[in-house]
Amino acid sequence: MTIDEAHIELEITVDKRATSQAPELSAEVLDYFINEAPDRFVKTRYSKNNIYQAGFEETQKRTDDLRTLVVTDKLSTVPVPYEDDNYAQVELEGAANQYWFFLRARAQVTTESCGTTWNRVKLVQQDDLEKVLDDPFNRPTSSRPVIYFENGNIISVSSNLFSIDALKVTYLKAPDRVDSLNIPQGQFNMPEHTHKEIIQLAADIIIENLESQRVQTMPSQLARTE
Numbered sequence: 001m002t003i004d005e006a007h008i009e010l011e012i013t014v015d016k017r018a019t020s021q022a023p024e025l026s027a028e029v030l031d032y033f034i035n036e037a038p039d040r041f042v043k044t045r046y047s048k049n050n051i052y053q054a055g056f057e058e059t060q061k062r063t064d065d066l067r068t069l070v071v072t073d074k075l076s077t078v079p080v081p082y083e084d085d086n087y088a089q090v091e092l093e094g095a096a097n098q099y100w101f102f103l104r105a106r107a108q109v110t111t112e113s114c115g116t117t118w119n120r121v122k123l124v125q126q127d128d129l130e131k132v133l134d135d136p137f138n139r140p141t142s143s144r145p146v147i148y149f150e151n152g153n154i155i156s157v158s159s160n161l162f163s164i165d166a167l168k169v170t171y172l173k174a175p176d177r178v179d180s181l182n183i184p185q186g187q188f189n190m191p192e193h194t195h196k197e198i199i200q201l202a203a204d205i206i207i208e209n210l211e212s213q214r215v216q217t218m219p220s221q222l223a224r225t226e
Contacts, residue, residue, distance in 0.1 A: 013203040037202035038175035097173035108166040
């Protein structure tokens with residue numbers, strides 16, 4: 001669906017075509033609501049805030065809803081200025097796409113005995129970090145280094161026995177922004193089967209905001225979110 005087609009369908013859905021008695025909405029206003037709808041759509045599909053209490057990839061429908069937003073970037077590590085040599089970080093602002101939600105990561109680990117390999121990582125929360133680092137059974141190893149989030153970056157923890165040169169980070173990127181004035185034939189970067197759902201959600205948001213709150217979008221949307 002092109003953006004122009006999305007405008008037409010959205011106007012018809014909220015009864016704002018030139019043939020109706022209601023005033024038309026400008027292209028900029030339509031763009032705003034079409035941009036708002038995918039943001040809400042992605043967040044409800046990623047989380048368990050839905051009728052099935054199922055998160056992303058727990059059902060095939062939800063996996064397919066977001067499949068075009070799943071990307072992997074290889075990001076080189078740089079030293080963490082306020083930590084010792086065992087800490088390195090990847091800056092998520094350097095990702096090829098706008099980073100939204102973390103899915104998984106692998107670490108490029110270098111040791112003297114094995115050379116360079118790609119290994120899984122152990123993601124820990126800030127509350128658990130010190131316990132993990134002090135625990136001989138959970139502390140970072142070359143086969144499973146530790147990572148955590150801080151200051152918008154992913155920080156990896158190694159040891160004197162190995163180093164971490166890069167991370168492959170798989171994440172959900174942000175949906176593309178709609179700009180009908182400059183890219184009138186642009187298309188959604190969401191799967192084709194989600195387009196009508198997104199337009200319906202955009203229409204609900206318009207009605208809620210412009211029509212005396214005839215529709216409360218979040219309760220009604222969550223009640224039918226798959």
